[in-house]
Amino acid sequence: MKKRIAIFASGSGSNAQKIMEHFKYSKDAEVSLILTNNPDAYVLQRADNFEIPSHIFDRQEFYETAAVVDLLKRMQIDLVVLAGFLWLVPQHLLDAFPNKIVNIHPALLPAYGGKGMYGDRVHKAVLANKEEESGITIHYVNEQFDEGEIIHQAKFKIDEDDTLEIIKFKGQQLEHQYFPKIIEQLLRKGEA
Numbered sequence: 001m002k003k004r005i006a007i008f009a010s011g012s013g014s015n016a017q018k019i020m021e022h023f024k025y026s027k028d029a030e031v032s033l034i035l036t037n038n039p040d041a042y043v044l045q046r047a048d049n050f051e052i053p054s055h056i057f058d059r060q061e062f063y064e065t066a067a068v069v070d071l072l073k074r075m076q077i078d079l080v081v082l083a084g085f086l087w088l089v090p091q092h093l094l095d096a097f098p099n100k101i102v103n104i105h106p107a108l109l110p111a112y113g114g115k116g117m118y119g120d121r122v123h124k125a126v127l128a129n130k131e132e133e134s135g136i137t138i139h140y141v142n143e144q145f146d147e148g149e150i151i152h153q154a155k156f157k158i159d160e161d162d163t164l165e166i167i168k169f170k171g172q173q174l175e176h177q178y179f180p181k182i183i184e185q186l187l188r189k190g191e192a
């Protein structure tokens with residue numbers, strides 16, 4: 001039976017797109033569900049394009065009920081993937097999927113992680129501190145922002161004249177290259 005992946009995203013969903021593309025013809029795994037806290041998120045259009053069901057939830061449903069966990073269980077989800085999802089995962093979801101929730105972060109954790117550190121905020125901080133390199137971190141999710149066990153990191157060099165857009169682009173290239181492959185490895189190793 002195919003392993004089933006659920007992706008949580010809050011915005012555009014470019015990583016979700018790459019993951020959906022990666023598993024579209026896989027014999028071993030599929031993206032079974034897209035979930036978002038943002039009814040205007042472009043990831044919903046991407047899900048429609050791949051004919052993958054989606055679910056929109058609000059803060060009350062996510063934190064104060066078991067509705068999202070129940071949906072994931074009903075759909076027999078094996079791995080939960082956070083791809084640009086900005087809310088802290090509640091304890092009841094962590095308990096329902098122990099070591100089966102992974103996230104991608106646009107920096108080399110533990111640097112530039114934590115509450116409020118996402119997207120351009122991370123890249124601006126990296127630029128402001130004149131870092132010579134940055135990268136991405138794929139990690140397990142725990143009850144703290146960006147503190148779960150690191151699964152994989154990849155780096156890129158920051159050149160002196162790199163702008164915010166260039167740094168963002170370099171990071172996204174690595175995200176798109178590695179995230180689907182690491183997800184596949186986790187599924188194959190039986191860690192999901």
